[in-house]
Amino acid sequence: xxxxxxxxxxxxxxxxxxxxxxxxxxxxxxxxxxxxxxxxxxxxxxxxxxxxxxxxxxxxxxxxxxxxxxxxxxxxxxxxxxxxxxxxxxxxxxxxxxxxxxxxxxxxxxxxxxxxxxxxxxxxxxxxxxxxxxxxxxxxxxxxxxxxxxxxxxxxxxxxxxxxxxxxxxxxxxxxxxxxxxxxxxxxxxxxxxxxxxxxxxxxxxxxxxxxxxxxxxxxxxxxxxxxxxxxxxxxxxxxxxxxxxxxxxxxxxxxxxxxxxxxxxxxxxxxxxxxxxxxxxxxxxxxxxxxxxxxxxxxxxxxxxxxxxxxxxxxxxxxxxxxxxxxxxxxxxxxxxxxxxxxxxxxxxxxxxxxxxxxxxxxxxxxxxxxxxxxxxxxxxxxxxxxxxxxxxxxxxxxxxxxxxxxxxxxxxxxxxxxxxxxxxxxxxxxxxxxxxxxxxxxxxxxxxxxxxxxxxxxxxxxxxxxxxxxxxxxxxxxxxxxxxxxxx
Numbered sequence: 001x002x003x004x005x006x007x008x009x010x011x012x013x014x015x016x017x018x019x020x021x022x023x024x025x026x027x028x029x030x031x032x033x034x035x036x037x038x039x040x041x042x043x044x045x046x047x048x049x050x051x052x053x054x055x056x057x058x059x060x061x062x063x064x065x066x067x068x069x070x071x072x073x074x075x076x077x078x079x080x081x082x083x084x085x086x087x088x089x090x091x092x093x094x095x096x097x098x099x100x101x102x103x104x105x106x107x108x109x110x111x112x113x114x115x116x117x118x119x120x121x122x123x124x125x126x127x128x129x130x131x132x133x134x135x136x137x138x139x140x141x142x143x144x145x146x147x148x149x150x151x152x153x154x155x156x157x158x159x160x161x162x163x164x165x166x167x168x169x170x171x172x173x174x175x176x177x178x179x180x181x182x183x184x185x186x187x188x189x190x191x192x193x194x195x196x197x198x199x200x201x202x203x204x205x206x207x208x209x210x211x212x213x214x215x216x217x218x219x220x221x222x223x224x225x226x227x228x229x230x231x232x233x234x235x236x237x238x239x240x241x242x243x244x245x246x247x248x249x250x251x252x253x254x255x256x257x258x259x260x261x262x263x264x265x266x267x268x269x270x271x272x273x274x275x276x277x278x279x280x281x282x283x284x285x286x287x288x289x290x291x292x293x294x295x296x297x298x299x300x301x302x303x304x305x306x307x308x309x310x311x312x313x314x315x316x317x318x319x320x321x322x323x324x325x326x327x328x329x330x331x332x333x334x335x336x337x338x339x340x341x342x343x344x345x346x347x348x349x350x351x352x353x354x355x356x357x358x359x360x361x362x363x364x365x366x367x368x369x370x371x372x373x374x375x376x377x378x379x380x381x382x383x384x385x386x387x388x389x390x391x392x393x394x395x396x397x398x399x400x401x402x403x404x405x406x407x408x409x410x411x412x413x414x415x416x417x418x419x420x421x422x423x424x425x426x427x428x429x430x431x432x433x434x435x436x437x438x439x440x441x442x443x444x445x446x447x448x449x450x451x452x453x454x455x456x457x458x459x460x461x462x463x464x465x466x467x468x469x470x471x472x473x474x475x476x477x478x479x480x481x482x483x484x485x486x487x488x489x490x
Contacts, residue, residue: 032335043458052400056456062257070316099318109240117265117301122230123150125249125265130154132275137162139193145411175206197223201232205412206363207373246271256320259313281306336372352381362416372455405449
């Protein structure tokens with residue numbers, strides 16, 4: 001055990017002692033006391049219900065003050081569909097455009113350079129890019145193994161138009177990208193078609209933070225750059241006056257919990273003009289004719305927002321961003337970094353009586369260039385992986401919310417769990433989809449994925465301490481895994 005990690009003899013009586021030792025090891029944590037005040041007011045429902053929420057990468061938690069502010073706004077005025085010019089429509093349009101402007105302001109994005117396109121979520125933003133990017137047979141789509149499925153999915157649009165698709169792998173154990181291989185891939189000869197490079201600012205699997213410096217490196221070599229910011233921006237500042245990716249997809253519920261069903265594509269105007277939408281809809285056209293079967297598309301973001309936007313919920317975006325602004329993303333970042341450091345050290349120090357590790361962490365073992373997302377598996381004293389379904393069931397029984405599976409990031413999972421290319425190819429050669437457990441067996445996997453905990457704005461030391469108490473229950477244990485529910489998918 002290192003000096004920063006607390007004693008493994010976890011009992012409720014020792015939590016204050018453990019917290020004192022933690023504060024001595026991580027003195028910066030004391031500068032985040034404002035978040036403890038918020039936990040006791042805006043997020044008090046967690047403690048009232050005994051909930052330990054450790055799935056912030058899956059979704060953020062909303063503050064009660066956000067709900068009150070939004071409800072008050074809705075109850076004081078009348079708002080109509082913004083696709084008109086009557087008084088209620090103008091009222092809705094004004095609030096929605098204020099929200100759009102504040103999104104750009106929050107990310108320090110010049111409205112002369114960037115537009116904010118509202119979408120259902122980050123996946124919807126990525127689909128907009130994939131279906132509209134001008135891929136040709138001379139185009140290239142380059143991406144890292146470590147990407148969300150919605151980024152991987154763009155490859156289907158690229159291949160449908162004849163573009164080449166290539167991946168740059170990540171290297172265990174830290175699961176960082178091989179930068180030599182990345183630079184070689186970025187240096188491949190350019191064809192006549194446009195080229196797109198995609199990677200996440202922060203991995204939703206391992207918490208790895210990939211360098212934002214790659215943006216300018218790639219753009220200087222003639223690539224358009226898509227940076228998936230969904231897992232990064234809840235606890236990190238993304239300043240678009242400093243970093244200039246061409247496309248930035250994000251989901252607002254991951255930042256501040258409420259509302260769900262609204263995301264955004266931040267796009268550079270210069271590249272947005274090159275996109276070619278494959279269809280049109282109400283709201284996305286300037287004029288359309290049935291007789292001539294011609295259209296004139298709307299300008300800027302309007303050409304990409306199909307139908308009526310979620311006009312009653314968009315004002316809640318500004319409310320949520322102002323909430324984060326009042327707290328300070330740097331404060332959130334400091335708290336998450338301190339708690340993540342302690343949790344990593346504590347997990348890595350866990351041992352069975354025979355000396356075997358209880359936990360294997362996938363990804364960085366310290367807080368250098370990593371966020372508050374930790375993927376792991378538990379192991380028996382004999383070195384057998386504990387089924388992630390059992391971990392989930394036990395955690396749920398203790399009111400702990402975590403995530404299990406592959407987290408919609410197959411590339412990082414394949415490398416983390418050392419699945420051979422031959423096994424993967426063999427598993428996908430079947431004509432029909434097999435039962436999932438049979439599919440896993442063909443790939444040589446003992447389990448269906450990993451266990452993921454992720455920290456955020458409202459996380460306290462007591463939360464991570466409670467998780468370590470839970471982790472301790474696997475010491476010297478070989479759990480009975482009979483009677484687990486069937487797996488349906490990763």
